Amino acid sequence: MPNGTPPPPRPQYKPPRKNGNSFTYVVLFALILTFAYYLFNPQGGPNGNGLAEEIPLNTFIASYEARDYKSIEVKGDKIYGENEEGTRVYAVRPLTDGLSELGLSDPKNPTEIKVVSTEAAAFWSNVIASWLPIILFIALIIFMAKQLGKGANNAFTFGKSQARVYNKDKNKTTFKDVAGMDEAKEELVEVVDFLKHPKKYTKIGAKIPRGVMLVGAPGTGKTLLARAVAGEANVPFFSISGSEFVEMFVGVGASRVRDLFQKAKRNAPCIIFIDEIDAVGRQRGFGMGGGHDEREQTLNQILTEMDGFEKDTNVIVVAATNRPDVLDKALMRPGRFDRRVIIDMPNLKERLEIIKVHTRGKPMAKGIKYEKIAQQTPGFSGADIENLVNEAAILAAKEGKKTIGQTHLEVSIEKVGLGPERKSRVLSPEEKKITAYHEVGHALVGHSLPGCDPVHKVTIISRGMALGATWFVPEDDKHLHAVSKFEDEICSLLGGYLAEKIFFKEVTTGASSDLKRATQIARRMVTEYGMSEELGPIIYSETSGQFMGTEMGSSRDYSEQIAAKIDAEVKKIIDAQMKRTTKIINDNKPLMTKISEDLLKKEVLSKEEFEAYF
Ligand code: ADP
Ligand code: MG
Ligand code: ZN
Secondary structure, three states: OOOOOOOOOOOOOOOOOOOHHHHHHHHHHHHHHHHHHHHHOOOOOHHHOOOOOOOOOHHHHHHHHOOOEEEEEEEOEEEEEEEEEOEEEEEEEEOOHHHHOOOOOOOOOOEEEEEEOOOOOHHHHHHHHHHHHHHHHHHHHHHHHHHHHHHHHHHHOOOOOOOOEEEEOOOOOOOOHHOOOHHHHHHHHHHHHHHHOOHHHHHHOOOOOOOEEEEEEEOOOHHHHHHOOOHHOOOEEEEHHHHHHOOOOHHHHHHHHHHHHHHHHOOOOEEEEEOOHHHOOEOOOOOOOOHHHHHHHHHHHHHHHHHHHOHHHHHHEEEEEOOOOHHHHHHHHOOOOOEEEOOOOOOOHHHHHHHHHHOOOEEEEEOOOOOHHHHHOOOOOOHHHHHHHHHHHHHHHHHHOOOEEEHHHHHHHHHHHHOOOOOOOOOOOOHHHHHHHHHHHHEEEEEEHOOOOOOOEEOOOOOOOOOEEEEOOOOOOOOOOOOOHHHHHHHHHHHHHHHEEEEEEEOHHHHHHHHHHHHHHHHHHHHHHOOOOOOOOOOEEEEEEOOOEEEEEEEEEEOOHHHHHHHHHHHHHHHHHHHHHHHHHHHHHHHHHHHHHHHHHHOEEEHHHOOOOO
């Protein structure tokens, strides 16, 4: 969370040190080392000479009798002999045979004899060789017993909820960290007020709401908002994610729910927050496969618990989801999650505020035009914008700058929107040329039609999956779209395809996503918006079946004849727009060639550069 001032240092959580365990490891390690040492140094341990060569005992004795050695050294079961030149050899003797038995103690022989030890080294290597496996084995058993003990402990807490309780003095999130969302905030402030002053409401017969469901697309700040409520409410706040209820074993989820609500009741007034509730709250009797029973039980338990609150229990359940369509109807009825707070994608003004929240406390260059950034990011969620600011900071750091500038932010918009630049993808000159004409096709057609947003940028630098891109940026957020706007949009989408067709006489695969979008728009016009004369203002909807959360098959509520008519209408719309677009491109052929060739050279055309052609 970016804050104005760096948060005061707070005591760090230190995991408990496991001294006993690390001691065991040190001992084990030492033992293994010693063992290895003896294993690879068979010449007799610490004092052994690794360079000595082994010879048969007979040869050794013969050499002794021939007085070849200057000196002899006895070390355990090995006898070393050193000659005048200092070369050492050794022979292995049976430990039972002493020097005299071997004939090595001839008093007339002047060879110097030194006895280091007759058995010590052998004794130790024997001990280690025979005991080490047993020691290792015992250590292993102790280690396993400890692990088992841990498991046994876990068994008692398994059915307990693992909800985290937010306490007040933690680095807390407040409404100040949440930009925009005024209605949602208001609603939640009201809920918190219920908790704190229940009398005020119950006196005039108002019931305290049981549950609030936050509904919104991913990244719009649902979790953030809930955390802010925790920070503002000054009541205990239990937070858990729906997926934490789901375990391998049936019944665990339900028992965790029971435990969570019990804890909450003991701490009332308080708030329970269940994030991603769709993990357990899917429609019952709908799924297939294993986990389904467990989910159903968990959900039933949530429903039961919410009903079980007595009238004066001051516990409010807040839940968040981005799939309200899959939730069980029973969750939404009055007395349960009877309040829905819709969290929309941020509009222009909210995006501006979110940018300001996230650039707060970061070293920003002077005179940055935040409005421009907000304008260029339609369709970005709060999370995207946070990501954008972060990318800009990384970029600035890479360049060794001290502050984040306007260009860093603007470059990051593209990166977040389309993916990172793909410098490694090399296009052939021919591909580059086609891409340039394709993009200029979009831009030029869009520019000529009043229903399209102004062209913001045209580029043929490949990013993510796209080889090039044309950015249209709306001046305002629009909420209503007229037929003509849709038609113009289809035209500009077809612009790329037709540019390829007209200038290169053939079409590439690069146009496929454009065509898909154009077809989608046309189909929606016919089936959802009632914009076709032929079929009239009727919604022709399809519902898709679900299999483990993914779509499977679909059923439609209209006949085959209507389906054929819809297809015909869609084709009619696309054909009409094809004609318009073809005309625009044919009328502007020389201009298109000029712009495309310039784009090929420059790779990027800004709004100003593009508009200068007209
Ligand atoms: P959700 O739970 O809706 O999927 P999150 O609450 O996890 O989304 O949001 C992800 C991040 O996006 C947040 O941590 C926050 O930094 C940023 N964000 C989203 N919406 C906003 C907002 N309105 N104001 C400030 N930051 C936001
Ligand atoms: Mg979330
Ligand atoms: Zn295109």
